[in-house]
Amino acid sequence: MSALIKSSIARKYAMALSGLFLVFFLLQHFTINLTSVFSETVFNELSHFMGNNPLVQFALQPVLIFGVVFHFIMGFVLDLKNRSARSSKYTTNNGAANSSWMSRNMIISGAVVLSFLGLHFYDFWFPEMNYKYIEVLPENPSRYFEEMVHKFENPVRVGLYVISFGFLALHLMHGFSSSFQSLGANNKYTRAIKGFTTAFAIGIPLGFVFIALFHHLTAF
Amino acid sequence: MNLTLKIWRQANADATGSIETYSIENISPDMSFLEMMDVHNEELIAKGIDPVAFDHDCREGICGMCSMYINGEAHGPDRLVTTCQLHMRKFKDGDTITIEPFRANAFPVVKDLAVDRSAFDRIQHAGGFVSVNTSGNTQDANSIPIDKHDADKAFDAATCIGCGACVASCKNASAMLFVSAKVSQYALLPQGKVEAADRVMSMVKQMDDEGFGNCTNTGACEVECPKGISLENIARMNREYLSASVKG
Numbered sequence: 001m002s003a004l005i006k007s008s009i010a011r012k013y014a015m016a017l018s019g020l021f022l023v024f025f026l027l028q029h030f031t032i033n034l035t036s037v038f039s040e041t042v043f044n045e046l047s048h049f050m051g052n053n054p055l056v057q058f059a060l061q062p063v064l065i066f067g068v069v070f071h072f073i074m075g076f077v078l079d080l081k082n083r084s085a086r087s088s089k090y091t092t093n094n095g096a097a098n099s100s101w102m103s104r105n106m107i108i109s110g111a112v113v114l115s116f117l118g119l120h121f122y123d124f125w126f127p128e129m130n131y132k133y134i135e136v137l138p139e140n141p142s143r144y145f146e147e148m149v150h151k152f153e154n155p156v157r158v159g160l161y162v163i164s165f166g167f168l169a170l171h172l173m174h175g176f177s178s179s180f181q182s183l184g185a186n187n188k189y190t191r192a193i194k195g196f197t198t199a200f201a202i203g204i205p206l207g208f209v210f211i212a213l214f215h216h217l218t219a220f
Numbered sequence: 221m222n223l224t225l226k227i228w229r230q231a232n233a234d235a236t237g238s239i240e241t242y243s244i245e246n247i248s249p250d251m252s253f254l255e256m257m258d259v260h261n262e263e264l265i266a267k268g269i270d271p272v273a274f275d276h277d278c279r280e281g282i283c284g285m286c287s288m289y290i291n292g293e294a295h296g297p298d299r300l301v302t303t304c305q306l307h308m309r310k311f312k313d314g315d316t317i318t319i320e321p322f323r324a325n326a327f328p329v330v331k332d333l334a335v336d337r338s339a340f341d342r343i344q345h346a347g348g349f350v351s352v353n354t355s356g357n358t359q360d361a362n363s364i365p366i367d368k369h370d371a372d373k374a375f376d377a378a379t380c381i382g383c384g385a386c387v388a389s390c391k392n393a394s395a396m397l398f399v400s401a402k403v404s405q406y407a408l409l410p411q412g413k414v415e416a417a418d419r420v421m422s423m424v425k426q427m428d429d430e431g432f433g434n435c436t437n438t439g440a441c442e443v444e445c446p447k448g449i450s451l452e453n454i455a456r457m458n459r460e461y462l463s464a465s466v467k468g
Contacts, residue, residue: 006428007424007425007428007461008394008396008424008427008428008432008434008435009424009457009458009461009462010465011434012434012435012458013458013462078434078436081433081434082391082392082393082394082433082434082436084325085324085325085326085392085393085394085431085432085433086323086324086325086392086393086433087325088323088325088329089323090289090292090320090323091226091228091239091318091320092226092291092292092318092320093292094291094292094293095292095391095440097292097293097297097443098293098389098438098439098440098443098444099391099438099439099440099443100438103436103437103438103439104391104438106436174437174438178436178437181437181451181454181455182437182458183458184455184456184458184459184462185455186451186452186454186455186456187452187455
C-alpha cells in the first residue's frame with residue numbers, strides 16, 4: 001500500500017485498473033438497462049437476480065463500492081498533488097494547443113459523475129437497501145420496472161441524467177484509452193484501441209440517455 | 221516588425237516576479253527568437269535597465285539550454301524546434317508576445333527566464349547510464365547484433381536533449397517523458413538490459429523525490445517536445461517499472 005502512495009507509476013496503474021473495472025461495470029449496467037426497452041419481464045428478472053443473488057450482493061457489490069471510492073479518492077488526491085507540483089502558475093497558458101479539453105479537465109468531469117452517483121444512489125440504491133435490509137419488505141420480483149419508469153417521469157431528473165452522461169462521455173473519451181497507455185499498451189494496436197474506446201465513450205452514455213428518454217416519453 | 225513584449229522579470233530565486241511590458245521595433249522576420257531577445261537586451265542596457273536573463277548555449281537546437289514559455293507554449297508556437305530555432309516570421313507585426321520561464325516547483329527560477337533544471341541531472345545520476353568496464357577490453361558495440369527496429373527506437377529516445385519542455389507543458393509538471401526517454405534508450409539495447417530493473421526503479425524514485433507531478437496522459441509533452449519524443453516511451457517505462465517491481 002505504501003508503494004501505491006509513493007510511486008507515481010504505481011498510482012498510474014492503480015487509476016487505470018480501477019477505471020477499467022468501472023468501465024466493465026458500466027457495460028454490465030448498460031446491458032441490463034437496455035433490456036428494459038425491449039422486455040419488462042427480462043428487466044425484472046435480471047434486476048431481481050442482481051438485487052438478491054448472494055454472490056452479487058455480498059461479494060461483487062462491496063468490490064464495486066471499493067472500486068468506485070478508490071477511483072474517486074485517488075483521482076482527487078492525484079489532482080491535489082499535481083496542482084501542488086506547480087505552485088507558481090503561468091500568466092498565459094495555451095493548453096488547447098497541445099492537449100484535449102477532456103484530458104486537462106478529468107477532475108471536472110469526474111466531479112460531475114460523482115455528483116450524479118449521489119443522485120443515482122438517492123434514487124435507486126438507498127431505497128433498495130431500505131426495502132431489503134431495513135424495512136425487510138416482502139420480495140416482489142416484478143416491482144423493478146415500474147419503480148424505474150416512475151423515476152423517469154420527472155423531466156428534471158431526466159435532464160440531470162442527460163447532462164451527467166454527457167460529462168461521463170467526456171471522462172471516458174480520455175480515461176478509457178488513457179488506461180491502456182498507463183498499463184504500458186502503446187503499440188501497433190493503439191489506433192484500434194483509440195477507435196474502440198472513443199466509440200465506447202460516446203456510444204454507451206448515449207445509450208443510457210436513450211433509455212432514460214425512452215421511458216420518459218413512453219411513461220405517459 | 222514592431223512588437224510588444226510581456227516578459228517575466230524576477231530579480232532572483234527568492235524575489236517575487238511580475239510581468240513587465242516593453243516595446244521593440246524594427247525586428248527582422250529572419251531573426252531567431254533569441255536574436256530578438258539579444259536586440260531587446262542591448263536596448264535595455266543602453267537605457268541602463270538590467271537585461272533579461274535567459275538560458276542559451278549552442279543556438280543550434282541540440283544543447284537543450286533555451287527554455288522559454290512563449291505565448292503559453294514551451295519553445296513557442298512552432299513544432300519540433302527549440303526556442304533558438306524559432307524565428308520571428310512565426311509572428312506578425314503588431315503582435316504581443318508573452319514570455320515566461322518554464323514553471324515547475326522542481327525547476328525553480330534562478331532569474332527572469334532562467335530556471336534551475338539540475339533535477340534532471342540528479343535523475344540521470346540515479347541510473348541514466350550503462351556501467352561499462354573501460355579498462356581496454358571493452359567489446360565493440362557493433363559486434364552485438366541488434367534488431368533494426370529496436371536500434372531505431374533507442375536512437376529516437378536518445379535524441380532527448382533534456383530541455384524540460386515536457387515538464388513545462390504538462391499541466392501536472394510531470395517529468396515522465398524525459399525519464400521514459402532515458403529509460404527507453406537503454407532498455408532497448410543489450411548493453412542497457414543488464415541494469416534495466418535497477419535503472420527504472422532508481423530513476424523513477426528520484427523523479428518522484430524531486431517533486432514532479434504525476435502523468436495523466438494528456439499528451440501535451442509529446443506535442444511540445446522539440447525532438448518529437450513519443451508517448452510510446454512512457455508506456456515502455458511503465459512496463460519496465462512493472463516488470464522490475466515484480467522481479468523485486
